[in-house]
Amino acid sequence: MSLSLNQRTTKRWSVAEAVDGCVRHGLEAVGLWREEVAEQGLAESVKLVRDAGLRVSSLCRGGFLTAPGGPARQAALDDNRRAIDEAAELGAACLVMVVGGLPGVRPGEPLSDSGVSRDLAGARGQVAEALEVLAQYAGERGVKLALEPLHPMYCADRAVLSTLAQAVDLCLPYPEEQVGVVVDTFHVWWDPRLFEEIARAGRRIASYQVCDFLQPLPADVLLGRGMMGDGVIDFAPITRAVTEAGYTGDVEVEIFNADIWAADPDEVVATMKRRYAEVVTGD
Template sequence: MSRLSINQQTVKQLSLPELIRACTAVGVDAVGLWREPVAEYGLVRSAELFTSAGFSVTSLCRGGFFTAADPADRRRAIQDNRAAIDETAALGAPVLVLVAGGLPAGSRDLRGARAQVVDAIAELAPYAAERGVRLAIEPLHPMFTSDRCVVSTLAQSLDIAEQFPVAQVGVCVDTYHLWWDPDLDAGISRAGERIAAYQLADWTTPLPAGVLTGRGQIGDGCVDFPAFTEAVLATGYTGPIEVEIFNDELWKRDGAAVVAEIAARYPACVGTAS
């Protein structure tokens, strides 16, 4: 339980103070945050809230969305990501999670879009390092390639991350997005110390109409969490295990009850490896 972190988006119906209370009730003192609720509550106020509660902020979501046909739009994305890095540092979080962005409107050039991602990270990585923030490239399931993320596999993420110092750029390993990959074990082993974040969500079928919000509660689907976690921890990863679920049905429920359910299921899901 000491490694469990609750990502705020999992229970976005809770305010930040309510999130602290729900986590405290089940013995959890770590959270992953999203930029929008932090901005709404106030950056400085949010940092003070979690510090005074004795909580650690394990990650901030999200940066990225680097791909665009218009160079001016790409420059705006760089500036927004600089702001995201500053926010991550202000919260005391070690990691900013990056979602690359999909194909630019009207484009079919996947290679070109991925090159834009590399160029953006090359510009941002030194800036992040100066502020004590590590960038974590998150591959998303291939069904999101066109509109959200042109980086779909762990191998693709590593191909990008390995162009930069390991302390500056790593990868985010998310069970929902990667469980299907036939090369997953080799990818996790290759990732090694590049693993900057590890996130849990289950895959359930049939998929809902809105696949973006179709991540399953841990234990409800087909992901082999104990085996997955064992592979990640075998690399030497010592960081938090963050539960990040986008699910319309969970968002309709009492948030504190959802947090309690996650805490109850977590030990069986991760097995003895953690």
């Protein structure tokens, strides 16, 4: 496995700046975000990555498949088809899928007086139904969908998949080259069945993302990710389990943290490399 910079860790960097930063720091891969790719331009982003000789370890993100109502659901499927096409153009190892929360619940916004569904089982059913459509589309374009279970505190607004077991179960009807899972330490470190499920996922692990779980969490829990070694996660056994399961892809560092975003991105990447060797792999 080798280290990859997820673009969100250095949020201030454009695609061009992130690509240049990876080259300067000797990284071989970068994880890109659709918003920044659109701002740079898809064709230009493809050229930048290829000219630099980098791999695209992932494209973030597809998903949000639980939109209420027929037109909204169709719009979500259409957007995910576009995301799959973008991932194919970039040659991304996978398209990360954050599947969406309860229908009508918007991340970071108060609940509305109407239009919010509390049917959790139904929302998970919507995700399964959407996969029936998108998996074939992705497979025809050589793109692997990577279902990302998120920590249960995000269940209502971002992802009704909260455990790796749920994500693996959804994958099983499809070929492993079409649908896999993301193992993100921030989201799964707490799971008492984590190591069993990593082994069960096996070659369906499409992405391994690392960052730490801070204590205490900030008021905005979305920004509770920390540099490896600054929180409570024991990385070595998770990394060992992912490796033993057969994963040989890139290891992305993906951090949402206001202080890290405000810091010098070059210093962030230098620290990231050092902590990866000291904390994640033990080298």
